[in-house]
Amino acid sequence: MSSTKARILEVAAELVANSPDGDVSTRAVCDAAGVGAPALYRHFGDKEGLLSAVVDHGYEKYLTTKRSRRPGTDPIQDLRDGWDTHTDFALRNPNLYRLMNSPAMRTPPAAALESHRILTADLRRAAEQGKLRLAPELAAQMIMSANVGVSLMLVSRPTTFTDATLSRRIRDAVHAVVFTPEAMGPETTSADDQETGAEDEEARAEEALPATATHLAALLRRTPRPDFTPGESALLGEWLDRLSNTTPE
Numbered sequence: 001m002s003s004t005k006a007r008i009l010e011v012a013a014e015l016v017a018n019s020p021d022g023d024v025s026t027r028a029v030c031d032a033a034g035v036g037a038p039a040l041y042r043h044f045g046d047k048e049g050l051l052s053a054v055v056d057h058g059y060e061k062y063l064t065t066k067r068s069r070r071p072g073t074d075p076i077q078d079l080r081d082g083w084d085t086h087t088d089f090a091l092r093n094p095n096l097y098r099l100m101n102s103p104a105m106r107t108p109p110a111a112a113l114e115s116h117r118i119l120t121a122d123l124r125r126a127a128e129q130g131k132l133r134l135a136p137e138l139a140a141q142m143i144m145s146a147n148v149g150v151s152l153m154l155v156s157r158p159t160t161f162t163d164a165t166l167s168r169r170i171r172d173a174v175h176a177v178v179f180t181p182e183a184m185g186p187e188t189t190s191a192d193d194q195e196t197g198a199e200d201e202e203a204r205a206e207e208a209l210p211a212t213a214t215h216l217a218a219l220l221r222r223t224p225r226p227d228f229t230p231g232e233s234a235l236l237g238e239w240l241d242r243l244s245n246t247t248p249e
Contacts, residue, residue, distance in 0.1 A: 008030075008040055009053055011029055015028060015029060016095050059111035065085065075126040076175070078125075080175070086115075123178075131179055135241050135245050143174055216240055
């Protein structure tokens with residue numbers, strides 16, 4: 001990266017962080033960086049290109065911790081920690097976080113796409129261990145939607161959303177839907193549930209079907225069976241994904 005481009009990016013990031021509403025003008029950036037408008041447009045194309053670069057630049061620090069993290073033996077704990085890290089980043093960088101998730105950003109920042117891939121990879125590990133109720137891709141969409149939603153509320157309406165435990169409560173509620181009861185721990189199953197479970201074995205088996213399909217699909221994708229042709233493997237994967245995402249009635 002050229003020194004001029006780096007200077008413009010650093011100045012823009014600082015102005016965004018210190019702006020009352022997170023917005024900056026290209027003129028203000030040029031003035032603070034000591035460059036003319038042609039230099040800014042040559043390096044970033046337009047204002048949206050500049051802001052997208054600011055988001056990637058700032059979020060790079062967050063992703064560095066995720067890239068360097070060595071997966072633990074328990075993907076569920078890794079996913080809990082990942083949720084908390086995401087929320088903490090939003091609270092420490094409110095303007096940057098709002099900008100990253102702004103509808104005005106027509107092109108998703110590369111950092112957001114990479115974050116989603118890391119989340120999906122952790123969920124695939126959970127599926128391989130039989131701890132996931134849903135296909136990893138759907139589970140990733142549910143978790144990311146909820147995590148971004150609560151984080152945006154916390155940074156956009158801090159006087160309304162004042163409960164310090166809110167993010168954790170929503171995290172646990174979403175995880176209870178996404179992960180199997182065994183993965184969540186014995187405290188998630190009440191005594192009443194255990195008593196009625198014995199009376200309705202068929203309903204329990206029906207509820208366990210998506211998790212079983214998810215587990216099998218993950219294992220087959222990790223270690224393809226030589227017994228199947230590529231077409232058969234693809235068809236089996238499609239059927240298992242369909243079962244994974246079926247909601248018991």
